[in-house]
Amino acid sequence: MSACSGRRRPGLRLALLALVILSFLVLRRLDWYHLIPPWLRHRQAGLQAKGQNFVLEDSTFWIFGGSIHYFRVPREYWRDRLLKLKACGLNTLTTYVPWNLHEPERGKFDFSGNLDLEAFILLAAEIGLWVILRPGPYICSEIDLGGLPSWLLQDPDMKLRTTYKGFTEAVDLYFDHLMSRVVPLQYKLGGPIIAVQVENEYGSYHKDPAYMPYVKKALEDRGIVELLLTSDNKEGLSKGTVSGVLATINLQSQQELQLLTSFLLHAQGVQPKMVMEYWTGWFDSWGDPHHILDSSEVLKTVSAIIDAGFSINLYMFHGGTNFGFINGALHYDEYKSDITSYDYDAVLSEAGDYTAKYFKLRDFFSSLSGAPLPPPPGLLLKTAYEPVMPTFYVSLWDALKYVGEPIMAENPVNMENLPVNEGNGQAFGYTLYETTITSSGVLSGRVRDRGQVFVNTVSIGFLDYKNEEIVVPLIQGYTVLRILVENRGRVNYGENIDAQHKGLIGNLYLNGSALKKFRMYSLDMKEKFFQRFSLDNWDSVPNEPTFPAFFLGVLMAGPSPLDTFLKLEGWEKGVVFINGQNLGRYWNIGPQKTLYLPGVWLKKGINQVIVFEENMAGPVIQSMEIPNLGRQQYID
Incomplete structure (x- = not known):
């Protein structure tokens, strides 16, 4: 053989x-x-x-x-x-x-x-x-x-x-x-x-x-x-x-x-x-x-x-x-x-x-x-760069004026049916839904997959598969209700692949009454999304940032950049972008604790690092020579 x-x-x-x-x-x-x-x-x-x-x-x-x-x-x-x-x-x-x-x-x-x-x-x-x-x-x-x-x-x-x-x-x-x-x-x-x-x-x-x-x-x-x-x-x-x-x-x-x-x-x-x-x-x-x-x-x-x-x-x-x-x-x-x-x-x-x-x-x-195998190629070297300390910041609420006009509709529209991308809808990322309310009570609706709820700019909790209701606190006058919904990934195996619409699915209710007149922002975070941000749009990072927010920092690399692994200790949940490349999501619930950063996506000198963080920012972004994929468990 x-x-x-x-x-x-x-x-x-x-x-x-x-x-x-x-x-x-x-x-x-x-x-x-x-x-x-x-x-x-x-x-x-x-x-x-x-x-x-x-x-x-x-x-x-x-x-x-x-x-x-x-x-x-x-x-x-x-x-x-x-x-x-x-x-x-x-x-x-x-x-x-x-x-x-x-x-x-x-x-x-x-x-x-x-x-x-x-x-x-x-x-x-x-x-x-x-x-x-x-x-x-x-x-x-x-x-x-x-x-x-x-x-x-x-x-x-x-x-x-x-x-x-x-x-x-x-x-x-x-x-x-x-x-x-x-x-x-x-x-x-x-x-x-x-x-x-x-x-x-x-x-x-x-x-x-x-x-x-x-x-x-x-x-x-x-x-x-x-x-x-x-x-x-x-x-x-x-x-x-x-x-x-x-x-x-x-x-x-x-x-x-x-x-x-x-x-x-x-x-x-x-x-x-x-x-x-x-x-x-x-x-x-x-x-x-x-x-x-x-x-x-x-x-x-x-x-x-x-x-x-x-x-x-x-x-x-x-x-x-x-x-x-x-x-x-x-x-x-x-x-x-x-x-x-x-x-x-x-x-x-x-x-x-x-x-x-x-x-x-x-x-x-x-x-x-029956014959000698070719020798295995040498390993690609890894390195730890100096920590990245974000120096600039813009809250999501301030960034909205740069991402384009909102989509207006009487009722919420799921991601796939948003009139964006030349009629093809939104495939990935986040969608922000806004409407005006005048009373407190129980907010309910189907959110796919995870929706952070805000009264004006104050986070009051989440709607997801397990939590389909949330109490909106007592307010006075007209208030902006916002739900930032993330597509965390459509099901790739199983019987229910036809039911994989993301965003708000159907109506959103306050005390049993359907809310109307929505403004919707498609936040797909493609490369052109960030091209709308000029340096003048960013402010210095304040002592108490308003979340969600974008953070901007610089990773310095030598003449021949090497692979590394980014560790966002102290950060909670979000996405990292390097020179426009989306490295993917991080989340402090694990298991993975580091994100792989290929050296070929870095350039000599200054490399732009943007982090979109939903809830809590750490002081720095660390760089490591070895990955940490979390607590291990043997497959049974």
Whole structure:
């Protein structure tokens, strides 16, 4: 058994491969693809399922894969992470494709910068990795709404992940664009993509039996010719299969392996077996501990999977970070949103450092390869910068005059239906709702996910899933009632993904009477949001700031900035921005105590640091060489 069996790719062939792929991409963009001779377009055979084996070009092939999500890793570090995957003895990269990030507004696509999927796939090919693409449209991935764009929810009748016309029409337009980019990167066209997944864990959802055949046809009709796969956990394997598509499984324990092996045999007979997701750790939620999985347990389970004749993909090999507001959530008995770090206790840490799992797995895969593995790349250095002391400040209330005119409406409007972003609504961030009241009493309403309530500028508490009522104290005359609502992350897995509208949902009531005449501010905190602030808008930090507020400071870096981790001790809850880059949320309830700051996002000298803090500011922002992801708990 060899990790390299069936791979006939010396260095010269790799160089020619990259040249051919790049030529295809250029020709496609110039609409000359049809001019390429058929003999140049096609290899003889792609990855195939023959009996119990995968076969690539007539040779038995074992998939030893690892998941890295390009959208969770700074582009400048893609090569480092992929080289470390290769040096671990793996031969295949797997990645999801997040629809919500690539089509943030209907019909407007973004595949630039950190979202350059084609560049990521070509880099994998250059390094000598095959690619399994997982394009969705739904991907789960602990990302907001499972990777589906929030503007889909503007349709009051929307039925996500079904053959509902409003959904399939949107998928068709997205796939038209996405597949035009990835089809030329398939194996049979000279590229590294050897397989493509059909949706993701649909058996756990299974709202429409016609849906998976629709997705399969949508891929094939747009030129996907490689092996198609499904991927399901033990809850959905019996319902997630589709005719003509190879089923694979997701699991974490040897006990699940034994159970799902019999399920696979029953579902599809003698076919190649693959664990598409072997969970090397787990994600974390705010208020919970940091989950870890012992490295010896990981090695034993991986060994058992291979011994049972399975190919394998390590999910995650490298988790990365939920930069910005992209994290998802779960909502069963209780709503819980995911933290900013997507470290996942993976084989590589959030910052790409080696772990005990890495070296144990490298030794294991080395024993299977039959040839020496490439040396692991050196570690990227970390540093602790001088503490950042915010010197300027502006309260949210003073900042409102810079963020644009409010939206006026008789009744509150949820985020997705706000008339912003050229009619696409608001996807991420905060929305501020204002109205005028003349009496005290009980305020009630559905807030998603967390609304801080103010009388004028004085905070009186919160409305959320647990607290749907709050007492407004006795007031005199006309008073401004304000609710600052945060989208903490739309549910990414489960039955209720259609009900993921954020903001105020329906009417807001005072003593049972619906309040009217609202002013609403969309506070998405994108880069252009801060461009409206000039230096003249900021004041010196007072002894007693008014919250919520923005704080401005400077981080000084040397000529070659290094990675670091920011610790906001004394701060309570908010978001950090470095040179316009949203590092993500912090919250003193943990588990994570530090935010990862990639050195490639810093520049020599002065770096702008902006903190949006909801409740309480600390004196400084500290910088550390090592992360602190909080109190640990072993996964059961």
